[in-house]
Amino acid sequence: MxxxxxxxxxxxxxxxxxxxxxxxxxxxxxxxxxxxxxxxxxxxxxxxxxxxxxxxxxxxxxxxxxxxxxxxxxxxxxxxxxxxxxDAPGDALAVNVRGQMWSWIFQYANGKESSALALPLNRAVKFNLTSGDVIHSFFIPAFGIKGDVVPGRQNTLWAVPIEKGSFDVFCTEYCGAGHSIMLSKAVVMDEKDFEEWYGAR
Ligand SMILES: [Cu+2]
Missing domain, CATH: 1.10.287.90 (Helix Hairpins)
Incomplete structure (x- = not known):
């Protein structure tokens, strides 16, 4: 797209x-x-x-x-x-994005972890990017955001998803043999559905 x-x-x-x-x-x-x-x-x-x-x-x-x-x-x-x-808005939902060879882990404030990125519609989300090993890059083309995921430091990105659906998440920094399969999905849902997903441990 x-x-x-x-x-x-x-x-x-x-x-x-x-x-x-x-x-x-x-x-x-x-x-x-x-x-x-x-x-x-x-x-x-x-x-x-x-x-x-x-x-x-x-x-x-x-x-x-x-x-x-x-x-x-x-x-x-x-x-x-x-x-x-x-500059993420102060009330943004914080999600820790952890890149590692060769998958993404998304951690939420309540301790919930997921390999897919669930997000509520029309609410600001702040991504804290950290790496467990080498340099990766977190990229959601449909959101127009991309950020380096660097060992030893935390970069941040933010966005407000304004469309429901499932969007590709890529690693865009060559990080080894499994780089091309380092994929996930950002699933944007209604606030109500998100709260339900978020509450279920
Ligand atoms: Cu990678």
Whole structure:
């Protein structure tokens, strides 16, 4: 799935991705159309003698300042999304995500453990990422979130699931022979169903 709209963060990620893609497409078309135009206009049959050009301050400023501003704008889009990812709401449901060769274990505040990630709909979830051995990476494409799972430190991510369903969970850091089977599911359910699941030990 190209779009990651099953969480609030995914919508932001997709927004930034689409904006950057639109800028790239616009630049690609502009540059190629101008190039074709000049290639035709100044073809050899009409301009057998080439001319010396001394440069143009205005043009040089334009092609320096405009791309620089675009780069800064794209950086800003990325930074904004990155900064938001670091600040989970205070009332977020905490889930410890433990990566190990080659499976995921999800631990909840009441001590419940699961190999699948059960989540309530429309409630913020904070993921505390820890590793039992080597470096892994926790990735839920449908949520638009991904974080390194590093031994000896705890990284965090958060998201609000906004769509019910079952979504793929991957490890995206090569971590050994079983890396490709290091899979799980994030199952987003109604609050009531989640409470039932959470309460059953
Ligand atoms: Cu892994």
């Amino acid at each position: 190209l779009l990651s709209q099953a969480s609030n963060i995914g919508k932001l990620t997709d927004g930034a991705f689409m904006a950057i893609t639109a800028i790239c497409v616009a630049l690609f078309l502009t540059i190629n159309i101008i190039m074709l135009y000049f290639a035709v206009k100044y073809r050899r049959s009409r301009h057998p003698q080439s001319a010396d050009i001394d440069g143009s301050v205005l043009l040089e400023l334009a092609w320096t300042v405009i791309p620089a501003a675009l780069v800064v704008f794209m950086f800003y889009l990325g930074l904004k999304g990155y900064a938001i990812r670091k």
